[in-house]
Every structure is written in C-alpha cells, then in structure tokens.
Amino acid sequence: MSDANPDILPAGLADLLPPRAEQAAWLTRTAMQVFSAHGYDRVSPPLVEYERSLATRMQGTGRQHLFRMVDPSSMRTLAIRSDITVQVGRVATTLMASAPRPLRLSYAGQVLRIASDQLAPERERLQIGAELIGHDNVPAAQEVVRIAIEALVQTGATGITVDLTLPDLVDTLATSAFPLPPAMIGAVRRELDMKDAGGLTALGADAYLPLLYAMGPFDEAIDALAAIDAGGALASRIRALREIAAAIPVDVKVTLDPTERHGFEYQSWFGFSVYADGCPGALARGGTYAIPDGKGGQEVATGFSLYPDALLDLGAADSGQGAGKLFLPLDHDHQVAARLRAIGWRTVAALTPDDDPAALGCTHQLVGQDSVPL
Amino acid sequence: MSDANPDILPAGLADLLPPRAEQAAWLTRTAMQVFSAHGYDRVSPPLVEYERSLATRMQGTGRQHLFRMVDPSSMRTLAIRSDITVQVGRVATTLMASAPRPLRLSYAGQVLRIASDQLAPERERLQIGAELIGHDNVPAAQEVVRIAIEALVQTGATGITVDLTLPDLVDTLATSAFPLPPAMIGAVRRELDMKDAGGLTALGADAYLPLLYAMGPFDEAIDALAAIDAGGALASRIRALREIAAAIPVDVKVTLDPTERHGFEYQSWFGFSVYADGCPGALARGGTYAIPDGKGGQEVATGFSLYPDALLDLGAADSGQGAGKLFLPLDHDHQVAARLRAIGWRTVAALTPDDDPAALGCTHQLVGQDSVPL
Structure with missing residues (x-):
C-alpha cells in the first residue's frame, strides 16, 4: 500500500466540489434558520472529546464505530464524534444545567464513524439537529416532528413521509x-x-x-x-x-x-423517521429520550437529527448563489465593482490581459459602469 | 485519571454556547459571502485523510502536530487536518486539475492540532480561506489582500493593520x-x-x-x-x-x-498578516506559494486563511439574529405563528400551561394575531 497514490482519499471520505459544497452550506444554513425561528439556539461542541465521555453518553450504541486516538498531552483516549446529539446532551446537563427549561438547542456539523456498509458507504456525514430538553410530552413531540418536516421542505425535499414508532x-x-x-x-x-x-x-x-x-x-x-x-x-x-x-x-x-427499533436504540416512548422522494434512507430521525445528568439522575428530552447529504445527490438543493458572473477587466473601477457586488453580482477580476471571461464562467463583463452580456 | 469527571473536555477543546456558536456561524457565512461575491467557489474537503497525503503536502511544516489514528479498514494511518489550504491544493491539482485557471476556491471548517501553547491554548479552531490557483503575480496578491481585509471588516474587525513580508x-x-x-x-x-x-x-x-x-x-x-x-x-x-x-x-x-518568516513556512516571494484592534494574534495570514501537482511539477497560487475565533472573544461579531422572541401560548394559531416567523420573529411555543415566557427569554407574546410586549 505504501506506493499507493497519496492523493487518493480513504474509502468513505470525499471532497465536496462546487457547486455541491455551496449547496451543503445553503442546506445547513436553511435548516438552522428554521430551528432558530422556532427559538432553538445554536451550540457547537468540539469535533473531538474523551472517548469515555462520548461512549458513556452513547449508552453503548455505536461505540465500536468511533475513530479513536491517544492524546499525547493527557495520555487519554480521544474519539472523533459520531453523533452530536450526545454532545448536546452533555452541554445541556453540565454547562447549561442552570439554563431555564425547556431548553431548545440546535447544532450542525460533521460526524465520523469507522464502519461503512454497502447501503451507506460514507464514513463522514453532515448532521443537523434540534433538541428540546426538559420535556418529552405530546406537545414536544408535535413540535419537533413539525420542525423536522419544515426544515426538510425548506431544503428541497418533496414527497415526504413520516413513519411513527414506539421504541x-x-x-x-x-x-x-x-x-x-x-x-x-x-x-x-x-x-x-x-x-x-x-x-x-x-x-x-x-x-x-x-x-x-x-x-x-x-x-x-x-x-x-x-x-x-x-x-x-x-x-x-x-x-x-x-x-x-x-x-x-x-x-x-x-x-x-x-x-x-432500528435507529431508535436510545429513544423512549416515541420515535419517528422522515423519508422523501428519491432519497434511499431516512433523512431525519428523532424522538423522546433521557439524558444522563452525570449525577445518577436523568433529564427527559425530545429531538431529532437530519442527515441531509442525500438531498445533495438529488440535486434538490439550491446553492443560494445567483447565476450571473461579471468579468472585471484589469483596469476596472473598484468602487463600481463593489457597488455591483453589493446588489448581488458575483465578480471575477482579470489578473492578466489574457484572462478569458467565458472560460472563467462569466456571463457578463463590466464596460465602464455597466454590466454587458458576453 | 480514570476517576476524572467524564464530562470534562480535553485541554484546548471547548463547547461554543449561545450566542457565541451563532456568532461563529454568522462570521463564517459573512466571510464566505465576501469570497463568493469575488467569484470564489466553495469546496469542502473531509475532516480526515491519509496522514501521508496531508503531511507530504504540508511540506514538513507542522506534521508533528497532526492527530493521527489507524484506519481499521485500510490499516493505514489517518490524520485529522490541521490546515485546509493543503487540502484545497490537493483538490485543485487532482479533481479540479482540468478546471480553467485562474481557479478561485474558498473553504471554511474546523482544524485540529495536537500541540497547544500558552499563547494559543486552543487545539481546535475555525479556518476560513480563499485560494487563487494559477497566478502568483501582483494583481493576484492585490486581490487576496483586499478580499482578506474586506472579509475582516464585514465580520466586525476594526483598526486593521496589514503587515507585508518577503518570505x-x-x-x-x-x-x-x-x-x-x-x-x-x-x-x-x-x-x-x-x-x-x-x-x-x-x-x-x-x-x-x-x-x-x-x-x-x-x-x-x-x-x-x-x-x-x-x-x-x-x-x-x-x-x-x-x-x-x-x-x-x-x-x-x-x-x-x-x-x-514565522507562519510563512511554505510561502514564496510574498506574504502578509492582518491584525486588528483587540485581537492578540494575526487574524489572517497568506501570500504566494506553489502547490505540488503530484506529478513532480507544481502550480503557483496566492491565497490566505482567516483564523477569526479572536473576533468572538472581542464580542464584535453579530449573531445575525433579531433581539425579539415571541411566546406562543399552548392554543396558538399555527398559521399566524408561521407568518410572524416569515417576517423575522423567533417564536417559543408553550409545551405546558405553566411555561413562563419571561424565564424563556421572550420579549413578546402572541395574543390573538398580535405580538404584545411582555
């Protein structure tokens, strides 16, 4: 293996190129805006934690899928998170233990796992979610199911099915x-x-x-x-x-x-999955559960996570970027260009006299103060 | 150490709580919008790669700071990225080798390193950057310096100083x-x-x-x-x-x-750092450099990275969220609530008859179809 091309990525890991990377960012932003509008505040736990902390809070599920490494400074085992929900549970019951309940928290980030299978070969995926801590009653369940659907609709999912279960x-x-x-x-x-x-x-x-x-x-x-x-x-x-x-x-x-029960290993009385047209697996999964409070007790919660990568494959996601790109010749007026960017143009500035606007994907070029179609 | 509180995070790693997590997201979005307006397209490389690929492209600098682990599926050593620039160089010279030049790429994500020092104790930080591949001439340098400044101004930096160097x-x-x-x-x-x-x-x-x-x-x-x-x-x-x-x-x-030369280990003829009032280290660093193309040759490039976490400490970052939060009683009209969210309100729905709007941070409550100050 030592002669392998060093630029090949490990199996299950990939680069997102244009325009997919921008679509993923748009999708994240859009879902997080839905959560924010419903009063959920963002938290961002670190990518890496002590393995013991993550594994304990995962209650045994998926522990074997954690990427592990030794921390040279503490000499303890660290792991890359495979689930942000358990990190949010930790935050809620430690740093935010005294915040008023119900506590509504949201998050978005990458998660990794060792194992990949044929149905889901990727080992890194985007997880976006909302957790309502302090209640697991019917209004809490109604709220999170509705918000999960709203976020998926806003991010381009169609033909949505919600499957309810009693874990x-x-x-x-x-x-x-x-x-x-x-x-x-x-x-x-x-x-x-x-x-x-x-x-x-x-x-x-x-x-x-x-x-x-x-x-x-x-x-x-x-x-x-x-x-x-x-x-x-x-x-x-x-x-x-x-x-x-x-x-x-x-x-x-x-x-x-x-x-x-598959995918509901730690849920209590209620669980749900959301599916959409053209997406092979569940786009969202959630339900009611209990968070260990670290003092032998626990706190109830209701929430869900979106795994929206399949929406990118579907091409449903918007990039949020306008279609037009404006070429700026070498001697262009910078203030004019700034004004045009302020009203939504994306500009591409020449760096040599030979730059070819069309080859660079430009639809227009700046002539004096005007954008002229190429 | 085995009796240590499992909920303590390793040194140099931290949770971002509200409102800082939202401010970090706003800051990322704002900088990436500046790059997009100047024609830079987003790429998102994976968090983890083969250690050999990352280390080779880092040209020796900082290799000892990579978090490493063995991949059970390939039995090869993986590393968590400590720098996204080298990943973007890999993407530009492999997957995007045939894209027209100059190629303008942007990125945003977390990077990790093992070592922490007293001046910079954090081991995870946010890196946001823009790379212009195919040119390292004066117009390219002018463009990236200007864009770095514009992004920092838009994200709340004041009293900006640019320090130029010849690496x-x-x-x-x-x-x-x-x-x-x-x-x-x-x-x-x-x-x-x-x-x-x-x-x-x-x-x-x-x-x-x-x-x-x-x-x-x-x-x-x-x-x-x-x-x-x-x-x-x-x-x-x-x-x-x-x-x-x-x-x-x-x-x-x-x-x-x-x-x-500090921080310019792989730059060629031009380098720059950007500082701002109240931020102890450089907020941005960049310059001209060469990317190995993997076939024994190389391609010139000009770019920079922002490390904007210090702007959060400064409190300069906006959260992008309005100040008002609207309490929705248990029996509220869902369509009215949706209309109010659509015009910018953040809502907090009651889940029990006892929920206290003021304790939940609400400034207003919904009475019929109207938002009434508490």
Whole structure:
C-alpha cells in the first residue's frame, strides 16, 4: 500500500466540489434558520472529546464505530464524534444545567464513524439537529416532528413521509398485558424486527403476532393497534400517537410501524423517521429520550437529527448563489465593482490581459459602469 | 485519571454556547459571502485523510502536530487536518486539475492540532480561506489582500493593520548580492527572526544588518529596503510591494517586516498578516506559494486563511439574529405563528400551561394575531 497514490482519499471520505459544497452550506444554513425561528439556539461542541465521555453518553450504541486516538498531552483516549446529539446532551446537563427549561438547542456539523456498509458507504456525514430538553410530552413531540418536516421542505425535499414508532413497545407489553420472561424480550424484539410471524409463534409469543399487522398508513394501523390494545396498556400511547399524527401537515404522508427499533436504540416512548422522494434512507430521525445528568439522575428530552447529504445527490438543493458572473477587466473601477457586488453580482477580476471571461464562467463583463452580456 | 469527571473536555477543546456558536456561524457565512461575491467557489474537503497525503503536502511544516489514528479498514494511518489550504491544493491539482485557471476556491471548517501553547491554548479552531490557483503575480496578491481585509471588516474587525513580508528574502539575497554558503542560510535567518544585530555580525553577515532597519510603517520601510537594494536583486520585489500597498484601502495601516518568516513556512516571494484592534494574534495570514501537482511539477497560487475565533472573544461579531422572541401560548394559531416567523420573529411555543415566557427569554407574546410586549 505504501506506493499507493497519496492523493487518493480513504474509502468513505470525499471532497465536496462546487457547486455541491455551496449547496451543503445553503442546506445547513436553511435548516438552522428554521430551528432558530422556532427559538432553538445554536451550540457547537468540539469535533473531538474523551472517548469515555462520548461512549458513556452513547449508552453503548455505536461505540465500536468511533475513530479513536491517544492524546499525547493527557495520555487519554480521544474519539472523533459520531453523533452530536450526545454532545448536546452533555452541554445541556453540565454547562447549561442552570439554563431555564425547556431548553431548545440546535447544532450542525460533521460526524465520523469507522464502519461503512454497502447501503451507506460514507464514513463522514453532515448532521443537523434540534433538541428540546426538559420535556418529552405530546406537545414536544408535535413540535419537533413539525420542525423536522419544515426544515426538510425548506431544503428541497418533496414527497415526504413520516413513519411513527414506539421504541419501547415490547418492554412495555412484556411487563404488562403480554408478559415475557426478561430473557425472552430480546428474542421477541428480533422476530418483530424481522417481521417474522413464524418466529414469534416458535417462541410461544403469539400474543405479539397482531403487532405485525398494526403497520402501514397511519389511520388503519393505529386502529389495528387500538384493537389489540392489551387491556389498556397502550391506551395513552395510542392517544398520543393520534395527537402527534393530527399535528402533521395534511400534505405529508404518515405511516405507523410500532415495532420499528432500528435507529431508535436510545429513544423512549416515541420515535419517528422522515423519508422523501428519491432519497434511499431516512433523512431525519428523532424522538423522546433521557439524558444522563452525570449525577445518577436523568433529564427527559425530545429531538431529532437530519442527515441531509442525500438531498445533495438529488440535486434538490439550491446553492443560494445567483447565476450571473461579471468579468472585471484589469483596469476596472473598484468602487463600481463593489457597488455591483453589493446588489448581488458575483465578480471575477482579470489578473492578466489574457484572462478569458467565458472560460472563467462569466456571463457578463463590466464596460465602464455597466454590466454587458458576453 | 480514570476517576476524572467524564464530562470534562480535553485541554484546548471547548463547547461554543449561545450566542457565541451563532456568532461563529454568522462570521463564517459573512466571510464566505465576501469570497463568493469575488467569484470564489466553495469546496469542502473531509475532516480526515491519509496522514501521508496531508503531511507530504504540508511540506514538513507542522506534521508533528497532526492527530493521527489507524484506519481499521485500510490499516493505514489517518490524520485529522490541521490546515485546509493543503487540502484545497490537493483538490485543485487532482479533481479540479482540468478546471480553467485562474481557479478561485474558498473553504471554511474546523482544524485540529495536537500541540497547544500558552499563547494559543486552543487545539481546535475555525479556518476560513480563499485560494487563487494559477497566478502568483501582483494583481493576484492585490486581490487576496483586499478580499482578506474586506472579509475582516464585514465580520466586525476594526483598526486593521496589514503587515507585508518577503518570505524567501534571505534565499534570494544569499544567491545574489549578499552571497552566503548554503550551510549558513539557516543561521542568518534565525538571527533575522530574532532581530539580533550582534548575532548577524558574529556570523560575519553584516551585509544583512540593514534589513533589520527596513521595517515598520510601509512608506519609510520600503524606502529603507530600496536603499539597500543590493545591486537590483530586490528591485522587482520592491516595485511589487509598492503596488500591493497602493491597492490597500487608505484607512488600513500598512507595515513592512521583510524578514518575517514565522507562519510563512511554505510561502514564496510574498506574504502578509492582518491584525486588528483587540485581537492578540494575526487574524489572517497568506501570500504566494506553489502547490505540488503530484506529478513532480507544481502550480503557483496566492491565497490566505482567516483564523477569526479572536473576533468572538472581542464580542464584535453579530449573531445575525433579531433581539425579539415571541411566546406562543399552548392554543396558538399555527398559521399566524408561521407568518410572524416569515417576517423575522423567533417564536417559543408553550409545551405546558405553566411555561413562563419571561424565564424563556421572550420579549413578546402572541395574543390573538398580535405580538404584545411582555
């Protein structure tokens, strides 16, 4: 490998070139403006932290995917963040522990992970999110679902579907209506994840079979879930899901998959994913969860993250830059050029007498005080 | 150390809280808009690359400060970037090798380094820059100096001073008017760096003494340099410096320190630093340089980087967010709220009947369709 071209990037890492890099910046700015308009204040945690801090707050999920290194100054292990949400949880419960609740925080930045798979080969991606700390009630869930949708619409997503789920559903049922020995809970979850009716029967967990049919378009699926209901153990959650679904804009498709757990490892009673036309995976994922406060207690929260890189592949993102580029000859008037930039022109100044305006992508050139089409 | 609070960050790494995080984003956006208006297109290289690629392109400078780790998938050493300029050089000479020249590229992102010192304890900082690839002539230098100043003015810097330098001055003189054996060049440079007249005399390099006095306010210093001139070896550079200085806005102070090399390890004939009131170090640094093209040749370039974190400490940065926050009661009209956000209001929605608008930082509340001061 030592003779390999040193200019090749490692697998799963890439340069964003023009205009994609500008589109990514526009997309970030646009989503963050939506969050700001809803009262979320930006925080920026560092790219690198002590591995132990990140891993502890990740509650075991994904720890094996952290890029790790030794810090020569502290001789402790550092890691590059693979998730900004846990950093925001740390900030909320330490530096901002005394800020009034609910605390609304937003963030945007790159995250890295070691592992890449065929479905998602990239190892660096953009994560943009909003976290509402101090509540995990229905109004909090309604707010974050609506804001996630608004941010995706503003950044060019179309044909949006929101999929609702109940991440701790099996845990809830196992200790109430459909009792399971603790050792069997994991096995039942796995069969539900694989939507395997035969597997559930083989486990003697037939009571869980109807959950496999309480999925699909929201109105039918929630009725199916209500029919199961299990002696009222699910009543409050069904009511909550109906209220959340009712708060979603009518032009957005809503589905229910109450046993979906993939990607909801640390969520509590509520989780959601957002999909859009032309994007292979979820563009957003979120829900309710609890943040360890570092003193043995915890604080509830509701939030979500966008992973909007797929919107760039779609070409839906705007660059926010106008189309016209104005060539400035070598002897141009700098004040005239500054005035034209102030009203939105992008200028390209000549550096030699031979610079070719057309080759440089210019649409116009400055003649005296006027922009003249090439 | 294993009992240390896991929520403490490593030395030199920090969270940006509100409103600083938003100010940093505003500052980035503002500088990048200035670059875009001058025709620079954004690129975004990855946070991590093969260590060998980064280190080779850094031409030895600062390689020891790279955070390194082993990539489990390639089993090769990766490093976190400590400088985006070298990544942009790689992009320009590989992926964008066939793009028309001059190629104007801009970038913004975080960089990390292992070492921290007392003057600059931070190990992560924001780097924002613009690189003009294909020219290192006077118009290119004039353009980048002017754009660096414009970006700093737009981001709130005041009392700006630009310090010009000739990074390869000693190399030039040593092979022309003031010959030095190659083995002595390093020693003469060090004495000049320390402004040590006695040291130069001790080295028998008295010919270099007058350079120590060709520094200070530009007009006097450039005349002193011209008086030395050394049989015309410096004539073209003196003329170039005069032309660059003449292109700097009149309200900006210009100084000359022709032997200054610190921070200009890879620059060629021209370098500059920008300082501002209240900021301890240089806010920007740049100049002319050569990019290895990976095929044994090289391509000239002119550019600069801003390191604007000091502007945050100064409090000069705007957050770009309006001051007013509007409280929305539990039963508010969502369409009215959306209309108010569209005209610039930031809203904070109630999640319980007990939410306290004043404690949440609100200045107004929504009553019917109207925003009413609290």
